[in-house]
Amino acid sequence: MVAIGIDLGGTKIETQIFDENWDIVEKCRVSTPKTYADLVRALADQINWARAGVGDIPVGIGAAGLIDQNGCALTANLPATGHPIEADLASLVGGPVSYLNDCRTFTMSEAIFGAGRGYHSVVGLILGTGVGGGIAINSKLLSDPRSLGGEVGHIAAPANVIFAHNLEILPCGCGRSGCYESYVSGPGLSRICKAITGRDLSPQDIAAAYHSDPGVEKSWMIWCEIVAELLISISFSVDPDAVIIGGGLSKIAGIDQFITQAFIRRSLPGFRIPDIKIAQGGDSSGGRGAAFAAWQQNRDEENGVIAHEPHLKKWGQTVEN
Template sequence: MTEAPISAGIDLGGTKIEAQVFGPDWQLAARHRWPTPKDYAGLLAAMAGAIRWCDAQAPGLPIGISAAGLVNPATGLALTSNLPATGKPFPADLAAAAGRPVAWINDCRALTLSEARLGAARDADPAVGLILGTGVAGGVVTGGRLLPSPAATGGEFGHFPLAAGPVVAHHLPLLRCGCGREGCAETYLSAPGLSRIAAHLTGQDLAPETIVAGRAATPAFALAWEIWLDLATEFLLTLCLTLDPQVIVLGGGLSRAPGLTDDLTRRLSAATLRGFPIPAIRLAQGGDASGARGAALHALTGAGQETAHA
């Protein structure tokens, strides 16, 4: 007889909602997808339906929800760039619509937890996850749990200030970030940030994939990549000197650039305090499962700061 599921996670993205149910060994027992509605009422209805689907697989399962953005613990209001929920009490409204408690976790924190417990940083302590995609963010796991975050902003690494050295050396302009500040690391370290570096050099609007693929043949693309690596190295050094992680796990679109972990390992070794070790830099292993699996882990093992109840 198949063993009963132990937890479920729902990964809420800008285009799709994916629910996954997990068995005792964290094997995938069931999954289902729905398109993400573009209006708030539709989003609530779709997510409540996803929760009911999880309950139908095994009533009373802990259910976690992984989503981009933040929920302000002081107000309960959501802040997100890819969902029609900013300024809404999304967790509370959803818990009421579903008629049951739900555990909320930022998608980057979900990936970090998934990789620290079951993936590329398994048994590492501390483990840092870093997503290099449309934005830049991550999380910190120690003792198998996410580092407590009373304001829910722990892991928003993309809003560190850029290191001055590479900015000055490469004559980069400070850009306004989506958060409203100028000079956030995300403005150049994200995938769109690599395109901004190339545009600064060439005046052309180029996709990050084009820059990465053409590095070996096009000097301007190679220089854009070198500048990006300079900025990324200083960024990682800040993480290392602050958190001293045993492993840094990379995810997101830019993490798939060939040779990235080797490039960063070599540069970080040269940049750190002389003679001191650096963390292992690894690629995330969970793929599309990381968000839902991390949310399910979060729900099962203690939701901590990001739990909302009906």
């Protein structure tokens, strides 16, 4: 066995043990406790259960939210905000545990094992109840858990698109306003449809009706344009080889083609566009990505590579790799 991955969600905790081929050999699912003390205890119990059979192998946890510069969690769906969850867990299990944002673990999983395999630079994009992402360059996540790199849902959507369709600039849960998430999340798609048609439709309703209902089709096309704008914004800074789309909205048939076509219509003509693909990892993506990231970090530390350290050089020296 090489690593343990824990997918920590608002309702369940799933622990997975991976073998040398990165296949799951054993897993265990429990409900997510409602208090912080119970949550940390439940995670420690899961880690101790998994390590009982396989020894002291790396553990990665993927969860919604962020860890701030003081080591404290910031999360909407877990009772952990303001608590130093990594440090508390480490003291309970007697060693470090990697705690990562779940959009980053999704990206890691897709870049290594999924639809992004073989590409040099991969952007993962989750389009669900919320919107988040991650960036993997050369099989490594660009940012650590304490960084905002990948929080693409909270980039402000461009006025040229929002005003063109008379959409409102809305306050976001993050405290800013006009964020992409307000338009391209599942609730955002419903919001666009309401603004265009006056009707309250779920994303599933919209996916079922856009072929036959002109108002719904217009809403759907506006949504695709705004997603494309987000990807164009990312391309102007990262220029990824591939974009891998996950989350509930990725299940809408043909979504990759719609977004690709919108990207082509809106981007600069004559430049390449990233391959836009649907995620392959399924429900185990988060745990596998977390486990791989923890394993990779452990390997790099053993090899003397300091994670996330930029390649510094002194004047007159050249830098290998």
